[in-house]
Amino acid sequence: MELLTNQILAGIATGAIYACMALAVVMIYQAIDHLNFAQGEMAMFSTFIAWQLMQWGVPYWWAFLATLALSFAGGVIIERALFKPLANAPILTHVAGFIALFAIINSVAGLTWDFTIKQFPTPFGSSPFLGSQLISTHQAGMIGVTLVLLLLLYFFFQFTRVGLAMRAAATLPESARLVGINTSWMVALGWGMAAAIGSIAGMLIAPVVFLEPNMMGGVLIYGFAAAVLGGLTSPFGAVVGGFLVGIFENLAGTYIPGVGNELKLPIALALIITVLVVKPNGLFGRAIVKRV
Amino acid sequence: MSALQEIVDVTPVEATPKKYIALGGYASVAVLVLLIAAPLFAKNFIIFQMTMWLIYAIAVLALNILTGGSGQFSLGQSAFYAVGAYTSAILMEHFNVNYALTLPIAGVICFAFGYVFGQPALRLSGVYLALATFALATAMPQLLKLGYFEHWTGGVQGLVVTKPDAPFGLPMSQDMWLYYFTLVISIMIYVFSVNLLKSRSGRAMMAIRDNEIAASAMGVDVALYKTLAFGISAGITGVAGGLGAIAVQFVAPDSYTIQLAIALFLGMVVGGVGWLPGSLAGSAFIVFVPNIAESVSKGLSGAVFGAILIVIIFVLPHGARQIAYLSQHWINKLIHK
Numbered sequence: 326m327e328l329l330t331n332q333i334l335a336g337i338a339t340g341a342i343y344a345c346m347a348l349a350v351v352m353i354y355q356a357i358d359h360l361n362f363a364q365g366e367m368a369m370f371s372t373f374i375a376w377q378l379m380q381w382g383v384p385y386w387w388a389f390l391a392t393l394a395l396s397f398a399g400g401v402i403i404e405r406a407l408f409k410p411l412a413n414a415p416i417l418t419h420v421a422g423f424i425a426l427f428a429i430i431n432s433v434a435g436l437t438w439d440f441t442i443k444q445f446p447t448p449f450g451s452s453p454f455l456g457s458q459l460i461s462t463h464q465a466g467m468i469g470v471t472l473v474l475l476l477l478l479y480f481f482f483q484f485t486r487v488g489l490a491m492r493a494a495a496t497l498p499e500s501a502r503l504v505g506i507n508t509s510w511m512v513a514l515g516w517g518m519a520a521a522i523g524s525i526a527g528m529l530i531a532p533v534v535f536l537e538p539n540m541m542g543g544v545l546i547y548g549f550a551a552a553v554l555g556g557l558t559s560p561f562g563a564v565v566g567g568f569l570v571g572i573f574e575n576l577a578g579t580y581i582p583g584v585g586n587e588l589k590l591p592i593a594l595a596l597i598i599t600v601l602v603v604k605p606n607g608l609f610g611r612a613i614v615k616r617v
Numbered sequence: 618m619s620a621l622q623e624i625v626d627v628t629p630v631e632a633t634p635k636k637y638i639a640l641g642g643y644a645s646v647a648v649l650v651l652l653i654a655a656p657l658f659a660k661n662f663i664i665f666q667m668t669m670w671l672i673y674a675i676a677v678l679a680l681n682i683l684t685g686g687s688g689q690f691s692l693g694q695s696a697f698y699a700v701g702a703y704t705s706a707i708l709m710e711h712f713n714v715n716y717a718l719t720l721p722i723a724g725v726i727c728f729a730f731g732y733v734f735g736q737p738a739l740r741l742s743g744v745y746l747a748l749a750t751f752a753l754a755t756a757m758p759q760l761l762k763l764g765y766f767e768h769w770t771g772g773v774q775g776l777v778v779t780k781p782d783a784p785f786g787l788p789m790s791q792d793m794w795l796y797y798f799t800l801v802i803s804i805m806i807y808v809f810s811v812n813l814l815k816s817r818s819g820r821a822m823m824a825i826r827d828n829e830i831a832a833s834a835m836g837v838d839v840a841l842y843k844t845l846a847f848g849i850s851a852g853i854t855g856v857a858g859g860l861g862a863i864a865v866q867f868v869a870p871d872s873y874t875i876q877l878a879i880a881l882f883l884g885m886v887v888g889g890v891g892w893l894p895g896s897l898a899g900s901a902f903i904v905f906v907p908n909i910a911e912s913v914s915k916g917l918s919g920a921v922f923g924a925i926l927i928v929i930i931f932v933l934p935h936g937a938r939q940i941a942y943l944s945q946h947w948i949n950k951l952i953h954k
Binding site (some may be wrong): 407410421422432586594595 | 741883919
């Protein structure tokens with residue numbers, strides 16, 4: 326029984342990473358209606374910027390804020406320069422664009438900062454949290470930040486004019502344009518916000534997985550899985566999905582015989598697909614009813 | 618209401634060609650002559666690369682049938698490719714089956730695998746289907762490494778396959794023989810695919826792609842044709858995988874990762890979704906452009922590759938198909954002047 330609770334706690338701790346990433350994924354999905362495959366690399370690049378600032382002697386929180394602003398600007402610029410001209414291209418062309426972006430960012434980061442593993446500081450410290458050996462204060466801090474972020478996003482989307490306009494632009498672009506919303510800039514804003522949230526995720530994850538250009542590969546896969554499991558239309562679902570995936574993964578690794586680290590990912594994914602087959606919109610996703 | 622709720626998130630694959638899926642008569646003959654003549658003037662290594670080009674073209678074509686034909690998206694093609702490759706390799710090395718005979722067996726096994734996988738995939742569409750197929754692609758290398766199958770698959774080490782000689786004492790190198798062998802199979806698969814898409818079944822698949830509800834209202838068995846498309850696509854990919862194993866002479870789990878699936882996907886987009894001859898152009902992109910990028914800059918090869926890809930999708934959002942249409946348009950203009 327103690328093993329079970331311990332594994333669940335450990336699962337929640339890793340789940341916080343996935344939840345953070347899933348939140349960024351859902352953000353951009355709400356703004357542009359696509360999954361951005363380059364999201365993880367964008368987050369990785371932001372984290373490297375933060376690291377570089379700190380190397381230059383900037384204190385943690387200033388570097389944090391500067392990275393947030395730079396990532397936001399970067400996201401907007403990428404949208405304006407790369408994806409606005411492709412607005413009318415087929416969806417699959419967009420996906421190819423994401424893959425191109427992935428390759429470029431990964432390669433540039435590798436050349437600039439090379440592929441050696443770097444330490445990334447944590448603002449929360451890494452002592453055991455409340456006497457538990459399984460969750461450190463950093464992981465607890467990460468869970469806290471994710472929840473605060475979720476709350477802020479909820480207020481932004483529900484109670485501000487811009488949030489409402491963004492939701493309108495994503496769900497019904499034509500009608501939104503008719504009531505005077507600048508839908509094109511709403512998409513750019515969505516990119517900026519997703520990049521900023523991604524950078525927070527990156528900076529929180531980096532102390533755990535260490536900083537290097539390929540650090541996001543595995544995390545992004547789990548982030549996608551978590552977002553899809555929770556339902557791509559629901560930020561709340563994304564966070565719950567993230568924690569669930571973390572717990573699943575740990576329990577599968579412990580209780581199913583013959584499952585080493587290698588098979589954890591396929592088993593987690595298989596479980597998610599089973600959930601999807603029963604509930605095709607994810608756990609908290611809204612079913613979009615199509616008019617025939 | 619519940620029936621309506623079932624229909625969720627159907628992302629239509631846009632801008633797929635409605636009428637032209639193949640090249641015209643003259644163009645086909647010209648391409649064929651080029652493909653037959655080219656190896657006569659090339660070195661063995663170039664011929665090997667051209668063989669890989671044809672093999673990937675078959676795999677891209679298979680994805681094109683699935684996505685361009687029936688409107689389903691798959692990131693799991695590398696799994697089918699791996700199953701095909703391992704089937705051929707195991708049959709050749711453990712059972713001494715002739716290499717040519719292993720290909721149809723690989724095709725049949727992959728067809729069955731794809732058809733079965735298509736069953737649960739029926740309920741998913743769009744990104745959800747992408748995730749499911751993606752899961753398949755990430756799981757496959759791990760499954761191939763499992764200890765239970767190590768006796769057959771060789772585990773992490775993989776299997777070495779002997780390269781076939783040219784039969785009947787034909788005076789050509791192994792590489793050249795393999796190229797022509799692959800070419801013949803490619804042509805067979807291409808003709809089969811064009812005829813498939815032009816047939817009743819092909820029209821049913823395209824009707825599902827354009828509007829699933831309308832198609833089912835017209836009496837198309839949506840479930841049957843969607844799973845059939847998955848099966849056929851997997852079967853063809855399996856044949857490509859088998860050919861790949863024979864050409865590379867080696868199969869190992871890590872050759873068939875998600876990167877292969879992504880490459881095949883890029884090949885389809887660059888070639889033009891739903892336009893079968895585009896598979897050749899798309900496959901040329903995935904075989905040769907990484908080499909070009911590498912030669913431009915070693916450290917930044919990924920960035921160069923990405924930049925080339927972005928230029929291509931900016932200039933030709935509909936892939937190589939766009940070039941074909943434009944040139945056809947100009948030729949018609951010239952003739953009718």
